[in-house]
Amino acid sequence: MATHDPSPGLVGRADELSALQAALARAAGGEPRTVLVGGEAGIGKSRLIGEFAAEANRDGARVLAGGCLELGADGLPFAPFTAALRELVRDLGAGGVAGLLPSGSARELARATRRPCARPDRPRRAQPT
Ligand SMILES: Nc1ncnc2c1ncn2[C@@H]1O[C@H](COP(=O)(O)OP(=O)(O)OP(=O)(O)O)[C@@H](O)[C@H]1O
Numbered sequence: 317m318a319t320h321d322p323s324p325g326l327v328g329r330a331d332e333l334s335a336l337q338a339a340l341a342r343a344a345g346g347e348p349r350t351v352l353v354g355g356e357a358g359i360g361k362s363r364l365i366g367e368f369a370a371e372a373n374r375d376g377a378r379v380l381a382g383g384c385l386e387l388g389a390d391g392l393p394f395a396p397f398t399a400a401l402r403e404l405v406r407d408l409g410a411g412g413v414a415g416l417l418p419s420g421s422a423r424e425l426a427r428a429t430r431r432p433c434a435r436p437d438r439p440r441r442a443q444p445t
């Protein structure tokens with residue numbers, strides 16, 4: 317995987333970027349990886365992820381993003397995941413996303429995103445515009 321220097325204004329974070337890049341390389345090799353980035357408010361989590369995502373994008377990885385919504389004391393469960401998945405449905409279309417999924421998962425994804433993900437081997441119904 318090619319690496320680029322981070323933005324000139326980014327101070328440090330070489331170790332954290334390397335860890336994220338290593339996880340991406342393993343994911344690109346077919347091994348799903350999850351990395352949890354945690355820290356105090358303002359410590360630089362979003363900046364780190366932004367720098368990493370920009371580089372991954374330049375290297376050809378598909379980067380999807382979602383965020384948490386604060387609604388009073390409660391949040392919306394799975395909001396970051398559904399936002400990211402909706403972006404993917406917008407980019408690839410429902411059939412395209414369904415084609416990436418194991419058989420039988422399209423219905424679950426459609427429920428999570430409230431978007432129909434037709435099985436690629438089935439004719440798609442016309443979507444309302
Ligand atoms: N390594 C860094 N080098 C230079 N600037 C940084 C670095 N990390 C963070 N910053 C800057 O510090 C500010 C706060 O960083 P950031 O928004 O990433 O924090 P955060 O951890 O995501 O905060 P929050 O928990 O509130 O979401 C931003 O202006 C960001 O650009």
Ligand SMILES: [Mg+2]
Pocket residue numbers: 361362363
């Ligand atoms: Mg942040």
